[in-house]
Amino acid sequence: MAVMPMKRMTIIALRRDRKSILEYLQRQGEVEIDRDAPEDEFYHKIDVSGSRQIFEKNVQLLDTALSVLASYAPEGGGLLSSLDGRRILSLEEYESALSKRDKVMETARKIISLQKDDAEAKASVPKLEITKESLAPWKDFDLPLDHKGTKKTAAYIGTLPGEMSLEDIYVALAGVSEHSDRFDVNLIASEPQQTCVMIVCLREDAQDLSEALHRLGFAKAPSSSDVPAQEVSRIEAQIARAGAQSVTIAQEIAALAEHRDDIKLIRDYFALRADKYEVIGEINQSDKVFILTGYVTAKVAPKLESALNDKYDIILDLADPTEEDDVPIRLTNCGYAWPIEGLVENYSMPGKGEIDPSFITSLFYYICFGLMLSDAAYGFILAIATGICILKFKNMESGLKRTLSMFFFCGVWTIIAGFVFGSFFGDSVSSIAQTFFGVDKAAADGLLPALWFNPLNDPIRMLTFSFAFGLIHLFTGLGVLIYTDVKNGKVADAIFDGVSWMLFVGGCVMLLLTMPMITGMLGLDFVLSGAPAKAAVWITLIGLLGVVAFGGRESKSIGGRIGSGLYSAYGITGYLSDVLSYSRLLALGLATSVISSVFNTMAGMVGGALPVVIGVILYLIIFLVGHALNLAINALGAYVHANRLQYVEFFGKFYNGGGRLFAPFTAKTKYYRIKED
Numbered sequence: 001m002a003v004m005p006m007k008r009m010t011i012i013a014l015r016r017d018r019k020s021i022l023e024y025l026q027r028q029g030e031v032e033i034d035r036d037a038p039e040d041e042f043y044h045k046i047d048v049s050g051s052r053q054i055f056e057k058n059v060q061l062l063d064t065a066l067s068v069l070a071s072y073a074p075e076g077g078g079l080l081s082s083l084d085g086r087r088i089l090s091l092e093e094y095e096s097a098l099s100k101r102d103k104v105m106e107t108a109r110k111i112i113s114l115q116k117d118d119a120e121a122k123a124s125v126p127k128l129e130i131t132k133e134s135l136a137p138w139k140d141f142d143l144p145l146d147h148k149g150t151k152k153t154a155a156y157i158g159t160l161p162g163e164m165s166l167e168d169i170y171v172a173l174a175g176v177s178e179h180s181d182r183f184d185v186n187l188i189a190s191e192p193q194q195t196c197v198m199i200v201c202l203r204e205d206a207q208d209l210s211e212a213l214h215r216l217g218f219a220k221a222p223s224s225s226d227v228p229a230q231e232v233s234r235i236e237a238q239i240a241r242a243g244a245q246s247v248t249i250a251q252e253i254a255a256l257a258e259h260r261d262d263i264k265l266i267r268d269y270f271a272l273r274a275d276k277y278e279v280i281g282e283i284n285q286s287d288k289v290f291i292l293t294g295y296v297t298a299k300v301a302p303k304l305e306s307a308l309n310d311k312y313d314i315i316l317d318l319a320d321p322t323e324e325d326d327v328p329i330r331l332t333n334c335g336y337a338w339p340i341e342g343l344v345e346n347y348s349m350p351g352k353g354e355i356d357p358s359f360i361t362s363l364f365y366y367i368c369f370g371l372m373l374s375d376a377a378y379g380f381i382l383a384i385a386t387g388i389c390i391l392k393f394k395n396m397e398s399g400l401k402r403t404l405s406m407f408f409f410c411g412v413w414t415i416i417a418g419f420v421f422g423s424f425f426g427d428s429v430s431s432i433a434q435t436f437f438g439v440d441k442a443a444a445d446g447l448l449p450a451l452w453f454n455p456l457n458d459p460i461r462m463l464t465f466s467f468a469f470g471l472i473h474l475f476t477g478l479g480v481l482i483y484t485d486v487k488n489g490k491v492a493d494a495i496f497d498g499v500s501w502m503l504f505v506g507g508c509v510m511l512l513l514t515m516p517m518i519t520g521m522l523g524l525d526f527v528l529s530g531a532p533a534k535a536a537v538w539i540t541l542i543g544l545l546g547v548v549a550f551g552g553r554e555s556k557s558i559g560g561r562i563g564s565g566l567y568s569a570y571g572i573t574g575y576l577s578d579v580l581s582y583s584r585l586l587a588l589g590l591a592t593s594v595i596s597s598v599f600n601t602m603a604g605m606v607g608g609a610l611p612v613v614i615g616v617i618l619y620l621i622i623f624l625v626g627h628a629l630n631l632a633i634n635a636l637g638a639y640v641h642a643n644r645l646q647y648v649e650f651f652g653k654f655y656n657g658g659g660r661l662f663a664p665f666t667a668k669t670k671y672y673r674i675k676e677d
Helices: 015-028 049-072 079-084 091-138 166-176 203-215 228-280 301-311 340-347 358-373 376-392 398-421 428-437 441-445 459-487 491-512 516-521 531-550 558-569 572-581 583-608 612-654
Strands: 006-014 031-033 087-090 153-161 184-190 194-202 289-297 314-319 672-675
Touching (some): 015 228, 015 289, 049 228, 087 091, 091 184, 091 228, 153 203, 166 203, 194 203, 289 301, 340 358, 340 398, 340 612, 358 376, 358 459, 358 612, 376 398, 398 612, 428 441, 428 583, 459 491, 459 583, 459 612, 491 531, 491 572, 531 558, 572 583, 572 612
Parallel strands (some): 087 672
Antiparallel strands (some): 006 314, 031 289, 153 194, 184 194
8 A cells, every 4th residue: 555656857858859759759658747937038838729729620621520420330249248348449540540630520521521421411301292192182183383374364272271172161151251252263182271272363353362362361372393193203203312311421421431440540630749749839948948847656767767858858857845835645555455546536546644444444444345236146246257357358447347356355355255145146046946846944044154244133233343344443543543643743642643543443433342231232241340440440440531531632721731631531422423324334234135035025925826948937037137236236336335434444544535636647548559669
């Protein structure tokens, strides 16, 4: 468990080499670059936002092209293919592929253009369908719908609202015009929503007819210079052409899918350039020289210094950070504790003078998870599933691998807890033996005995164990506090804030064990008496005096120190609350076991009441569905509450955090990783 030591790095190099040096640092991903260095009269920042925006637009364009390809030609690969991480390219392969970038950009633009053409073709079809549908009532009409009449007559072709007969139309016209007897009405079609008509009159009566039709809600027919039947045929041909065009475009886009990998690579190339230009705009430089400062881990600093000196004319200085420097934090741990680094990062990185709590946390975290899930079969499923993924997908991203590794170790400890407490898919062994083999309950329950005890049969014993485990966890936290204070030369703080509370809390626990009522409630078969009981009193008093005397040592007055000390002593209730929090180990463990037993009982009731073949099938269905739900729900609960026990109860005893996570300038690519020897 360690916080990696850092070096303060300063690089002074020729401005002509800045891009090459930044690209090298970006590929290495080992240097955090200062981006807020103050300017002066010689060195200043330059505006490169225009170039960066061009690269960002190219990234967006290529992302759009990839999205189009994903729609028209989905990539193959199973459900787990996403675990395989980014493809690794050598620097030579990467630089060789960059020669295609202009051609790739043309291909991407072509893909997007084709997709727009396809969208337009598809969008035209609904409009044509609507027009075709509007012409349906006119299919037998033998004149163009935009027919206006002859030299001496005027024709009005359109629709009246509602369903009307020829007589209804004349009556309606008579109601709105005194010249209705001069109008000739041709009924084309009558439907519930509308009535299609052609009304003809002499030219001198056209104005009168127009006003009359307006009062009746007349609407002109769709404008067409062709006979409706011919117009419908033309529209159908347009729809067919649009469909054929869409199919052709889809085939063209699918054919361009062979360039998908190239598009991904060039997309990552422009993303790298955009990030590089962002840094170029944030470092100080003159006409000939640029200055770059930042942090690098002491472990890789010599190798990085040697490589840069070999490649460039450069001045590189490595120095130890000062107390005033805001040094970033990078953790390093063994394989067992490494997955817990993510847990620590999510909470807060260690502050100045604090140790990395990952290893000490790992000693308890996996056990907490295992006790709360506490089923050997569920543990096997977790461990095997995550283990196979880790072994199979060697190129998996580090963050995902860390998470899966954490659940692998959680699964291992769940297996141990399951056998210790006698749970394998709950009481499935007993249920199957009773349901299908006729074994009596007593004998069936003995087929998979608990190595220690079954919490379902003795919950008080499990509760007592949970409290004991919690005390060990909390005292370990106080021990880390003492170690940290001593390491930082604060021996007095270690005694006042650590040892005093250990004595106070430990003495109170011993005092409780001198009470028969308490030991009886906890199912213990002993009571402290005699010398241990007297020792408990003295230990408690010494601890209490230490807390009261020094808990308020920041106060300058004696009264203030005593008052603050007494208030600090009230914190013993917080310790009581913390210990009670560990009852969740019992609660979640019982929840897993009880729900498992319920599903096993349901499956046994159904399976045992039916013929063997049908009974086995139904038993398996209920068994698999029930346990899948139970595993999902209780694994999530175990994860959440295991985190809570570390964050609230454990970290609260010794860990403040507040450190800043090391954020190196690295290649933030999406599809490829560039490996440089």
